[in-house]
Amino acid sequence: MPVRVLVDSAALLGTTGLPDNLLVWIPLTIRVDHQTFREGIDEIPPELWPPADRTKAFTLEPPTEEELRALYARLAPSTSAIVAVLHSGRLSPLVARARAAASAVLGRCPVHVIDTQTMGIAQGWIAEAALRLAAQGQPVHEIVRLLRGMLSRLYAVFVTESLEALERNRLLSKTQRILGTMLGIRPFLMMEDGALLPLEKARSTEKALEKLIEFAAEFSRAERVGVLYGPARSPQEAHAFAQRLQEAMQARELIVRPYGPSLAAWIGFDGLGVMIKEEGSP
Numbered sequence: 001m002p003v004r005v006l007v008d009s010a011a012l013l014g015t016t017g018l019p020d021n022l023l024v025w026i027p028l029t030i031r032v033d034h035q036t037f038r039e040g041i042d043e044i045p046p047e048l049w050p051p052a053d054r055t056k057a058f059t060l061e062p063p064t065e066e067e068l069r070a071l072y073a074r075l076a077p078s079t080s081a082i083v084a085v086l087h088s089g090r091l092s093p094l095v096a097r098a099r100a101a102a103s104a105v106l107g108r109c110p111v112h113v114i115d116t117q118t119m120g121i122a123q124g125w126i127a128e129a130a131l132r133l134a135a136q137g138q139p140v141h142e143i144v145r146l147l148r149g150m151l152s153r154l155y156a157v158f159v160t161e162s163l164e165a166l167e168r169n170r171l172l173s174k175t176q177r178i179l180g181t182m183l184g185i186r187p188f189l190m191m192e193d194g195a196l197l198p199l200e201k202a203r204s205t206e207k208a209l210e211k212l213i214e215f216a217a218e219f220s221r222a223e224r225v226g227v228l229y230g231p232a233r234s235p236q237e238a239h240a241f242a243q244r245l246q247e248a249m250q251a252r253e254l255i256v257r258p259y260g261p262s263l264a265a266w267i268g269f270d271g272l273g274v275m276i277k278e279e280g281s282p
Contacts, residue, residue, distance in 0.1 A: 001080040003134040003143065006071075008062070008094060009039040010087035010262040011123040012228075018128065019135040024075065026068075026086075028094075029061040030261040036061075039261050049261070050231045050269035055164045058265040062094035068101035076109035081140035083112045085127040085147070087119035088194035091266060112144045117194035120263055121226030121255065122154045122275040129282045146282050153278040156191040157215050159208040160230075162268020163187070171198055188212075189267065196266060209241055209272070216274050217248040224277040225251040228259040232270035241272065251276075 007013070008026040027038040033056065037044050048056070063071075075082060082105075089095030095115045102111035114130075116123045126147055133143045160166070166187060186208035188200040200211060216225070227245065229238035235258070242256045259271070267273075 001078060003081045003083060003138075003140050004075055004079045005127060005130045005134055006082060006084040006086075006098075007123075007127040008086050009260070010060075010119040011085065011127050012121045012226075012257050012259070013124040013127055018131050022131055022134050023127075024071070026063060026071070026084075026094075028063075028092075028262050030265065031059040031061055032056055037261070044261065050264075054162060054232070054269060057165075057168055058261055060092055060262050060265040062092050062097065065097040065101045068098055069104035072101060072105045072109065072111060076105040079109055081110045081112065083114065083130050083134070083140065083143055083147070085114045085116060085123065085130050087123055087262070088117045088191070089115040090117070090194035091119065091196070110140060112140060114144070114147050115194065116154075117151055118154055118156050118191050118275070120156070120228050120259055120273070120275060121257060122156055122191075122277065125154070125224060125277055126150055133282060150277070150280070150282070153280050155219070155276040155278075156273060157212060158189045158196075158228075158267055158271050158273035159186050159205075159212060160189070160267045160271035161186055161205070162270055165264075165266065165268035166198065171196060209244075212241075212272070212274050213245055213248050216245055216276060219249065219276050219278060221279045222249055222251045222276050223253070223279045225249060225254045226275040227254070227256045228263070228271070228273040228275065229256070230259060230264060230267070230269045230271045232268075233272060238272065245274065 006024045009028045030037045084098050098113045116126050187198045227242045246254050
């Protein structure tokens with residue numbers, strides 16, 4: 001029986017060449033006002049993506065422990081082991097719930113939960129590696145070992161103008177949000193041990209983009225680079241930034257993708273981010 005790979009919808013995967021028969025999606029629920037949407041399944045109305053009122057709160061709600069227990073029980077009879085590649089456990093309770101739910105199939109089907117300590121493209125890279133290794137028939141302990149080895153080679157940084165989202169997620173205080181809005185501050189955020197941390201700030205969008213490029217250019221061994229942009233930014237702006245980034249980095253691979261509602265729940269609708277994977281296997 002095969003190893004199945006569970007991936008939640010905060011991940012962004014490549015669209016071709018993946019063994020779909022081994023992939024099981026876990027949609028996250030996005031709540032806005034009194035409406036709910038399953039990310040990747042339900043279409044969010046254009047007037048909400050992005051909303052005209054940028055203070056509208058997108059809230060991320062992962063599956064319950066009971067729902068995960070039912071999913072494991074459904075997969076167990078046709079699965080040798082489950083590898084769950086999930087977004088950072090510091091951003092939602094999904095990792096904790098997935099680990100607790102594993103008791104539902106204890107003794108029948110091993111469940112290995114990988115806290116990727118990230119989301120988006122970087123989480124997708126780990127999920128893609130898991131799927132390739134599972135398709136090759138690698139034993140589950142080897143898959144888990146290799147995936148955990150990737151975590152220390154992944155980096156993510158963002159800039160955003162959505163201070164309301166940062167305040168809502170307790171990354172800024174109300175006072176910081178008010179002063180930052182008055183002064184036109186663009187926070188510079190980094191994923192550190194799975195948490196989003198505001199590290200620096202810039203007084204204009206251009207200076208914020210320069211900080212992103214300066215940070216990324218320090219990685220001389222970048223194997224893969226991803227640029228993520230929110231729905232309030234244009235694809236043209238994101239691709240122009242990616243071209244500047246590639247001139248500074250000369251990465252082997254650089255992709256540009258819009259991010260989805262789950263990341264917007266944390267950094268707002270006008271974020272721009274860079275994710276980096278340094279050289280190494282898989």
